[in-house]
Amino acid sequence: MRKFRSRTARLIYLKTLFIFLTVVFVVTTVFISRSLKDFFYNLKISEAENISRSISSDLSHTGESVDLINKLLNDKLLTTAKAVGVNHNVLDKQLLAGLAAAFAVDEVYAYNTDGIVEYSASGKYVGWQTYPGHPVYEFMHSDKESMTEEIRKDSESDLYYKYGYIKAPDGCTIQIGILAETVQIMLESFRLQSLLEKNIDDDVVELFAVNNLYQISASTNSEILNHRILDKELISHLENNKIYGSIKTKTVDGADVYQIYVPLQYKSEHARVVAVSFSLEPINPVIRKTTYISLAGLSIVYLALLIGMIANYFYNRRVYNLAYNDTLTKLPNRISLLGVLERDMEKGQHKRAVIMVRCENMDLINSVYGFEYGDLVFREIANRLKMLENRNIRAFKFTANNFAVYLKNYQDKTELVATLAKIKYLFERPLLIGLESEHLLIKIGVAECTDPNQTAGGLLQNATLALNYSGPSDTVGYHLFDEQMEFKLQREERIEDDIRAGLRDEPSAQLYPEFQPIVDTKSNKITGFELLARLYSQELGQVSPFEFIAIAERKQLINQLSNRMLRAACAFIGQLTREGFGDISVAVNISAIHLLQDNFTAHVLGIVNETGVNGHNLELEITETILMENYGIVNERLKDLRANGIRISIDDFGTGYSSFYRLKELNIDTLKIDRYFINDISKAQKDASITRDIISMAHRLGLETVAEGVELSEQRDYLLEYECDKIQGFLFSKAVPKAEAIELLKNNADCCQ
Numbered sequence: 060m061r062k063f064r065s066r067t068a069r070l071i072y073l074k075t076l077f078i079f080l081t082v083v084f085v086v087t088t089v090f091i092s093r094s095l096k097d098f099f100y101n102l103k104i105s106e107a108e109n110i111s112r113s114i115s116s117d118l119s120h121t122g123e124s125v126d127l128i129n130k131l132l133n134d135k136l137l138t139t140a141k142a143v144g145v146n147h148n149v150l151d152k153q154l155l156a157g158l159a160a161a162f163a164v165d166e167v168y169a170y171n172t173d174g175i176v177e178y179s180a181s182g183k184y185v186g187w188q189t190y191p192g193h194p195v196y197e198f199m200h201s202d203k204e205s206m207t208e209e210i211r212k213d214s215e216s217d218l219y220y221k222y223g224y225i226k227a228p229d230g231c232t233i234q235i236g237i238l239a240e241t242v243q244i245m246l247e248s249f250r251l252q253s254l255l256e257k258n259i260d261d262d263v264v265e266l267f268a269v270n271n272l273y274q275i276s277a278s279t280n281s282e283i284l285n286h287r288i289l290d291k292e293l294i295s296h297l298e299n300n301k302i303y304g305s306i307k308t309k310t311v312d313g314a315d316v317y318q319i320y321v322p323l324q325y326k327s328e329h330a331r332v333v334a335v336s337f338s339l340e341p342i343n344p345v346i347r348k349t350t351y352i353s354l355a356g357l358s359i360v361y362l363a364l365l366i367g368m369i370a371n372y373f374y375n376r377r378v379y380n381l382a383y384n385d386t387l388t389k390l391p392n393r394i395s396l397l398g399v400l401e402r403d404m405e406k407g408q409h410k411r412a413v414i415m416v417r418c419e420n421m422d423l424i425n426s427v428y429g430f431e432y433g434d435l436v437f438r439e440i441a442n443r444l445k446m447l448e449n450r451n452i453r454a455f456k457f458t459a460n461n462f463a464v465y466l467k468n469y470q471d472k473t474e475l476v477a478t479l480a481k482i483k484y485l486f487e488r489p490l491l492i493g494l495e496s497e498h499l500l501i502k503i504g505v506a507e508c509t510d511p512n513q514t515a516g517g518l519l520q521n522a523t524l525a526l527n528y529s530g531p532s533d534t535v536g537y538h539l540f541d542e543q544m545e546f547k548l549q550r551e552e553r554i555e556d557d558i559r560a561g562l563r564d565e566p567s568a569q570l571y572p573e574f575q576p577i578v579d580t581k582s583n584k585i586t587g588f589e590l591l592a593r594l595y596s597q598e599l600g601q602v603s604p605f606e607f608i609a610i611a612e613r614k615q616l617i618n619q620l621s622n623r624m625l626r627a628a629c630a631f632i633g634q635l636t637r638e639g640f641g642d643i644s645v646a647v648n649i650s651a652i653h654l655l656q657d658n659f660t661a662h663v664l665g666i667v668n669e670t671g672v673n674g675h676n677l678e679l680e681i682t683e684t685i686l687m688e689n690y691g692i693v694n695e696r697l698k699d700l701r702a703n704g705i706r707i708s709i710d711d712f713g714t715g716y717s718s719f720y721r722l723k724e725l726n727i728d729t730l731k732i733d734r735y736f737i738n739d740i741s742k743a744q745k746d747a748s749i750t751r752d753i754i755s756m757a758h759r760l761g762l763e764t765v766a767e768g769v770e771l772s773e774q775r776d777y778l779l780e781y782e783c784d785k786i787q788g789f790l791f792s793k794a795v796p797k798a799e800a801i802e803l804l805k806n807n808a809d810c811c812q
């Protein structure tokens with residue numbers, strides 16, 4: 060059912076929303092924690108950049124550090140020279156070469172007191188003699204014990220060296236040389252090392268430099284010195300001069316570090332990149348704390364959204380229930396039924412029917428016991444209909460007074476009729492509410508879906524039409540919608556439109572009166588007329604009053620129509636009086652509905668007064684049924700009317716069940732014997748006809764008799780013989796327009812002889 064489908068749909072929607080929200084929450088959480096980490100790591104990256112920048116600038120800058128390094132280098136030269144000098148007496152080429160290697164110097168020369176090279180680590184220049192003006196010579200002849208020089212071009216080899224000298228105890232001079240390139244490298248190495256160390260603090264736990272060969276050329280951690288970098292991704296970054304940060308679970312002194320490789324601006328063979336390792340110990344708690352705070356905020360938002368969503372779901376469910384269910388009976392309503400039908404019709408194939416059920420005496424129950432009781436009755440009807448429910452049958456509250464039962468997938472008409480019988484049976488048991496026992500008058504209309512192209516709305520309309528098909532007095536029974544019914548209903552609608560149109564104009568060429576003469580049986584003189592309403596429809600032609608009066612009654616147009624005819628009758632009386640026929644009466648047919656109106660008497664008298672006619676000329680024809688069913692109230696009204704001179708006839712007498720005993724007490728003047736009895740006269744034996752008894756009994760009660768539908772002269776003869784007072788029928792004249800009626804009056808003497 061649509062209701063349940065919608066409910067499921069809304070639940071799925073809620074679940075989807077929940078999943079979506081949760082995914083968003085999780086993604087945002089991950090994103091936030093990542094962003095926070097990134098933020099802190101980026102801070103570290105800029106810090107590393109600063110360190111790199113400072114190292115670069117320091118490296119490029121000659122200053123104190125250079126002096127310091129120079130001093131270190133000088134120390135190195137002199138230390139080496141001393142070491143060599145100490146061993147001077149045992150010097151040979153291998154030993155010098157060994158010492159040179161051990162001290163990482165390039166040249167070692169030993170000069171004798173004459174300034175001649177006695178030994179050389181490389182074996183070169185042995186025998187070469189220094190000369191005045193040469194730095195070695197100058198040193199030998201100075202009183203300095205040791206000396207270092209700035210880098211200078213070698214006098215013999217054209218290579219640049221930094222030399223250091225020392226005078227050995229035996230007067231020999233030792234010269235140590237380091238190639239300028241080596242000096243440069245060493246210089247840098249010394250400077251770098253000290254710069255790296257300068258930047259170590261609580262945060263930065265390790266610093267190292269990487270050379271062109273991706274070897275660690277200087278480090279605050281001696282263990283990793285000369286290690287080669289093998290990580291390809293890192294190398295590719297370094298090749299492209301990009302910063303590379305890696306959160307490595309590497310530990311330096313037991314701490315996790317974030318290692319950032321930053322290319323140096325001041326590059327050399329020796330140092331191309333500097334790597335800074337930050338301890339994660341101070342960062343991690345900050346990241347964690349900030350993440351928790353953000354998560355807490357996010358959770359609040361998430362929870363608020365979740366609560367809002369759930370609240371919204373329940374609110375919508377309530378709104379939905381109000382929109383799709385009847386609050387009183389808890390049954391799904393018309394919109395639900397329409398939705399269910401539409402959905403099923405989309406699927407096609409199944410047989411389906413809508414059964415409309417209405418309690419006919421609901422108005423009466425409401426007015427007698429009150430609306431609260433009426434509500435209980437409605438609930439009881441709903442409960443009874445719910446008893447029928449199964450996979451293929453469902454009950455709905457269709458409109459204020461109508462219930463609908465939707466039946467689908469049934470085999471054939473027999474099954475449909477069986478369901479109808481079940482519904483009828485459900486309501487055969489009287490309703491017991493409180494102390495009251497109520498018998499419900501249930502009316503049923505059914506429409507089957509026969510046309511595959513039929514719409515849900517069309518099917519419901521047909522079922523409603525079937526329900527409304529019979530007159531309001533119908534009780535238990537059902538009407539199945541068919542084409543004939545549709546045709547009749549269409550015709551009824553047409554007629555209703557014509558009546559309405561007729562009522563709009565006064566006088567109207569569509570809705571107008573005609574007058575049928577009533578003649579005295581003996582004298583054959585017109586004593587009065589019966590006004591008969593006529594409806595001419597453009598589409599349908601002349602419509603019988605039997606048909607349009609019933610429609611006017613059903614569509615609540617009868618009062619207007621009745622009034623129109625009453626006024627027409629009075630107008631006609633007025634005209635007749637003016638033309639000298641002051642003793643002619645005009646009879647008007649009064650429908651039961653009109654007669655039972657509260658202000659009926661006042662209304663009739665109002666028209667009489669308004670038109671200024673004499674009440675004696677007006678006659679009202681009422682049926683015996685209405686009199687018998689509402690005896691007290693109707694008889695009272697008739698009394699008032701008669702007190703004003705208005706005469707009362709019982710129309711179609713003999714077709715109802717009135718007893719002559721009752722007639723005696725009625726405030727009436729005339730009995731109009733139904734055509735059925737008059738018809739009978741020609742066929743039956745004269746003596747056996749009941750008509751004469753009716754006439755004589757009516758006379759005994761002091762009532763006048765009028766025979767209706769007199770078509771044959773033999774009928775008139777009979778009526779004359781049994782002293783029926785008046786006759787009305789085609790034998791004399793059918794109903795005619797006003798002008799013709801007056802004409803008939805004038806020529807009365809010549810008629811029907």
Ligand code: C2E
Binds near residue numbers: 591605648768770794
């Ligand atoms: P009714 O009151 O019994 O009216 C007499 C009906 O018998 C009229 O039918 C009339 O044309 C017809 N009739 C008269 N003489 C003969 C005859 O010799 N042979 C045959 N076969 N019929 C004859 P009509 O005009 O078709 O009216 C039908 C019914 O419609 C009336 O029956 C009356 O009940 C109702 N009606 C007509 N006008 C009004 C009206 O203004 N108000 C109300 N409430 N009912 C009206």
Ligand code: CA
Binds near residue numbers: 589648680710
């Ligand atoms: Ca009549």
Ligand code: CA
Binds near residue numbers: 733767
């Ligand atoms: Ca009649």
